[in-house]
Amino acid sequence: MGKTNRPDKVLAVLDLFSETHPLWTPEELMRELGYTRPTLYRYLKSLRESGLLMSTRGGQFTLGPRVVEMDYLSRRADPLVAAAAPHLARLTAAYPCTALIVRWYGDKMLCVVSQSSAPNPVSSYPRGRPMPMARGAIARSIMAFLPKQQLMPLISRYAIDLREVGTGETPQDIVMALKRIKRAGVATAFGEVTPGAVGIAAPILDANYPIASLCVTIAGQHASGESIDRIGDEVRTAARLIAADALDDSK
Amino acid sequence: MGKTNRPDKVLAVLDLFSETHPLWTPEELMRELGYTRPTLYRYLKSLRESGLLMSTRGGQFTLGPRVVEMDYLSRRADPLVAAAAPHLARLTAAYPCTALIVRWYGDKMLCVVSQSSAPNPVSSYPRGRPMPMARGAIARSIMAFLPKQQLMPLISRYAIDLREVGTGETPQDIVMALKRIKRAGVATAFGEVTPGAVGIAAPILDANYPIASLCVTIAGQHASGESIDRIGDEVRTAARLIAADALDDSK
DNA sequence: CACAAAATCTCTTATATTGAGATTTTACCT
């Protein structure tokens, strides 16, 4: 339990690079990770040679070219990205909105592709942006289709968020609310992730299991109750088509 | 020489994932890398737990969510990307073109950000796309500003490409041609990377050393000799401004 | 060109890694 093998210690270096701290000096890394000097430099050598890290002038380290390249490969290999593209184009042409696909990875949700037509998008959802696990239409559209075994731990883990956005007070309430969403096939949220933005999301199912979600985000003032219903229908249909397309033969 | 430590063997797994082979089964990996079964599974466990790989239904492996997330971080932390954005917007507004920034990593060149305004872009240059090392305006705009010590090995390495695109027959010819480009501050290429596309590129210099290139790509029929000159001036100027902006204090 | 800081090297001790085969778990098919 908590075995400490070397590759994991090398990879642990990568985990330190974050939005607020994208540049690290070897000294800082030594202090933060508790590695000795020669050890750290050995690790950095491996990571630099693989291209995952690079050093800047000034002796600091940042994420390297391999990261950029691998994301490109990952994007091109993702059948969901390919299948979704025309639907995102169609939806953004029809409404002043942002349309995006968010993949569900069990312990995190990330946008994998997005397109926008609103002149000043209410919010930006570029590829790679982490999304909240229990807030917003995307999260609920996925949770609604999870098997109970996976759902319950999530509910207790994010109880605070779920209560705050009004999904329900008790676990039972929440399960009931998610059942309704499952029946409807779409989830809607008003300003839960971004104030003023309405989110309308439908899950993308692989053998009845939610692997991702298609979401349309639109400014509150552009969205009447009726138009939300209409967009909801379109989103649900598009999500089905994307699933059929992406998961057909290529798996 | 060629020392074989474990982290490198773990990271070697990542190198197999390519555009033509983005999915691997454990069996294939074992055969390709020559690792034994338990060893490979131990490596895969590390890589999956770190999120660099994920397994699909069907027991195959692909690049995982961490790749997507790290690219997002890398993009947001890149001062060049931030500094370039307004200039790419301006250039694409002024001409029906694709404007892009390509970073130079010593042994490879990758697009790090691009924007397009042409209705049917002659070619696509998304982030992460590898660019040829010795063809096209981008390559030459960078080579022209490399110190001789780094330039000469490149010239002999890519002699065939350089001759084919008419940069020069002998190393001396090539050095002369690059000297002219250095004096002009811009490089131009006609259909070298993409048939029918004109590329106009200027280096982005950090302390006189080329770290990237700004390129405008435009369809051949939209580009007269005169407009190419005008665009060249704009590109050169924009590249200087981007360099000043990006490399000021944030280094 | 000299100085200080940063990065790398050397060598021994201690430790993590390896791989064959057994064992458990998972996935699939009727």
Add this chain to the structure above:
DNA sequence: AGGTAAAATCTCAATATAAGAGATTTTGTG
């Protein structure tokens, strides 16, 4: 569901590999 084949994980002794202290080289800078 239930049984079977395939896939993934575990065990343990032998062995190769990594860690660390301190010396040494390299790099960057005035």
